[in-house]
Amino acid sequence: MTSAYLQLDSLAVHAGREDLTELGVHALPLDLSSTNPLPNIEAGGLSYEAMASGGTPTADGGAVYARLWNPTVARFESALAQMEHAQAAVAFSSGMAAMTAAILTTMKETGRRHVLAVRPLYGGTDHLLASGLLGAEVSYCSAPDVAAAIRPDTAMIVLETPANPTLELVDIRAVVEAAQGVPVLVDNTFATPVLQNPVDLGAAMVLHSATKYLGGHGDVIAGVIACGHEQAAALRRVRAITGGLLHPLGAYLLHRGLATLPVRIRAQQANAQRIAAWLTTHPSVARVHFPGIEGDTQGLLGRQLRGTGAMISIDLRGGFDQAVHVTSTVSLFTHAVSLGGVDSLIQHPASLTHRPVAPDARPAAGLVRLSIGLEDAEDLMTDLDRALATHRPIQAPAGVSHV
Numbered sequence: 001m002t003s004a005y006l007q008l009d010s011l012a013v014h015a016g017r018e019d020l021t022e023l024g025v026h027a028l029p030l031d032l033s034s035t036n037p038l039p040n041i042e043a044g045g046l047s048y049e050a051m052a053s054g055g056t057p058t059a060d061g062g063a064v065y066a067r068l069w070n071p072t073v074a075r076f077e078s079a080l081a082q083m084e085h086a087q088a089a090v091a092f093s094s095g096m097a098a099m100t101a102a103i104l105t106t107m108k109e110t111g112r113r114h115v116l117a118v119r120p121l122y123g124g125t126d127h128l129l130a131s132g133l134l135g136a137e138v139s140y141c142s143a144p145d146v147a148a149a150i151r152p153d154t155a156m157i158v159l160e161t162p163a164n165p166t167l168e169l170v171d172i173r174a175v176v177e178a179a180q181g182v183p184v185l186v187d188n189t190f191a192t193p194v195l196q197n198p199v200d201l202g203a204a205m206v207l208h209s210a211t212k213y214l215g216g217h218g219d220v221i222a223g224v225i226a227c228g229h230e231q232a233a234a235l236r237r238v239r240a241i242t243g244g245l246l247h248p249l250g251a252y253l254l255h256r257g258l259a260t261l262p263v264r265i266r267a268q269q270a271n272a273q274r275i276a277a278w279l280t281t282h283p284s285v286a287r288v289h290f291p292g293i294e295g296d297t298q299g300l301l302g303r304q305l306r307g308t309g310a311m312i313s314i315d316l317r318g319g320f321d322q323a324v325h326v327t328s329t330v331s332l333f334t335h336a337v338s339l340g341g342v343d344s345l346i347q348h349p350a351s352l353t354h355r356p357v358a359p360d361a362r363p364a365a366g367l368v369r370l371s372i373g374l375e376d377a378e379d380l381m382t383d384l385d386r387a388l389a390t391h392r393p394i395q396a397p398a399g400v401s402h403v
């Protein structure tokens, strides 16, 4: 069966499984080999050479060693690439390993060192860029200022939409046009290919923390980049050299999770839309950050982003003290970082996910972020209402300054 021309829901179930009937199996094969028997020195060596330079195993040389190639990982990559309308995809051990490889690869390929980062970004990405660890020179700008901020030595532009945690939307096509050929990496973690395909808008690389919606069940840490063939070869080369590879069991679970991604996103999003609308009427809530309610002044919802997604951030009237209370009072929501799973989570970005971000760019002290899951929406609202209603100011311990 070929999966060309299939719609997203069909791709989610069938992509990367095209040869299963021929193989005589129904479930995804899981190959846990760390090494592979070599046919002979010559063929093994040539296959090694091909993979170490970013290619795929030769027909008669085999995979040689799992840091170079694993068929279970390659299946997941093929499925994700098809869903993202990209030629290829390369999977990594985490979203941050993927981001690291993307930056290293692009600096190497372009011979340039400047990375232009469009804020707001996930705290870990911001931290990686600001750390100077990769030898990049980083400057930050907002989306409308990209054209002015590009330099002759700009290697790449990094953006995130919807952004974590403010749910602000960035016009991908406008940034690509302003980039004048400089490759644009879009972090598509919040939207997933169900709601947005940045490749169609000119993005050179589409990054996912697969830990979040793609996995969807809170049991895998992984990252993946969808891109063109050339870029994929360069990324595979960096992966083979630096070793940030995805374990095949993780790839198996991710591939299995892709099958339900469209239905999960739609059901979680329907819950989130009800909850976000209700939150706008709640006396404890000063502001609701949610596509269609806040943060979409450019009419991108429906045009670029096909749905709202299921992430909500709220500004609490009681500020930081109320954030402490709410996060420790909920019971159906779990107080935990991460997002995108079947169960609902709540967390305080300024203290946790965005803690490393420079103070002037850090989320507000009274902002909490909700990842809405598949529970009954009424139950989730009852849980939140109880936590929001019983707010008592908490005295900060002496000497502790709250972010």
Ligand SMILES: *Cc1c(COP(=O)(O)O)cnc(C)c1O
Pocket: 094, 095, 096, 097, 122, 124, 125, 160, 164, 187, 189, 190, 208, 209, 210, 211, 212, 221, 222, 223
């Ligand atoms: C979590 C996250 C990352 C980092 O991914 P890990 O899998 O935790 O390394 C990157 N971008 C966004 C938007 C995220 O939410």
